[in-house]
Amino acid sequence: MKLIVTLVIILIPVASIAQFTGPVADRAQLTVEQALEARVGTYAVITGQIINQIREDYYTFRDGTGDIRIEIAPNVWNNQEVTPQTTVRLHVEVDTNLFGRRYLWVESLEVVDYN
Numbered sequence: 511m512k513l514i515v516t517l518v519i520i521l522i523p524v525a526s527i528a529q530f531t532g533p534v535a536d537r538a539q540l541t542v543e544q545a546l547e548a549r550v551g552t553y554a555v556i557t558g559q560i561i562n563q564i565r566e567d568y569y570t571f572r573d574g575t576g577d578i579r580i581e582i583a584p585n586v587w588n589n590q591e592v593t594p595q596t597t598v599r600l601h602v603e604v605d606t607n608l609f610g611r612r613y614l615w616v617e618s619l620e621v622v623d624y625n
Contacts, residue, residue, distance in 0.1 A: 537553050537554050537555045537601060538552070538553075538554050538555070539554070539555050539556075539557070540552075540554040540555070540556050541556070541573055541574070541575040541576075542556065542558070542571065542572070542573045542575045542576040542577060542578045543575035543576050544575075545578055545602075545604055545612070545614060546576070546578060546612050548604045549604065550604055550605060550606055550612075551603065551604065551605075552603070552604040553601070553602070553603050554601075554602055554603075554604065555599060555600070555601055555602070556571070556573065556599075556600050556602055556614065557573065557597065557598070557599045557600075557622065558571055558572050558573030558574075558597065558598070559571070559572050559573075559594055559595065559596060559597060559598065560572075560580070560582075560592055560594065560596070560598060561577070561594045562594070564579065567581050567582055567583055567584070568580070568581055568613075569581075569582060571600070571614065578612065578613065578614055579611070579612075579613040579614070580600065580602070580613060580614045580615075580616050581613060581614070581615050581616060582616045582619065583616075586616055586617070586618060586619050587619065588619070590619065590621055592619075592621065593624075595624075595625040596621060596623070596624050596625060597621075597622040597623040597625065598619055598620065598621055598622060599619075599620045599622050600614065600616050600618070600619055600620075601616070601617045601618040602614040602615060602616050602617065603615045603617065
């Protein structure tokens with residue numbers, strides 16, 4: 511019995527720190543214009559600038575084709591400082607709100623260039 515308890519105690523921390531190390535499914539590189547037409551639930555990568563904060567976790571994102579609302583949870587920022595001049599790459603999911611307005615839910619944010 512002591513052996514079983516010891517094994518459980520040893521293996522629990524190992525399981526909690528394990529991470530997936532395999533390949534990641536490719537995501538389409540979209541523009542804002544394409545994202546506005548993409549199917550809800552589409553996973554994509556989009557590159558441009560976050561130009562302002564609308565409220566709480568909502569921001570305006572811009573690339574060379576237009577603007578779109580994005581939602582970024584506080585933990586996604588990863589303590590990175592971003593200004594309107596900073597170019598970022600976002601991994602997103604296309605979604606709509608209750609009124610059918612298209613927006614992007616941001617899963618991760620990577621700074622590409624601080625300009």
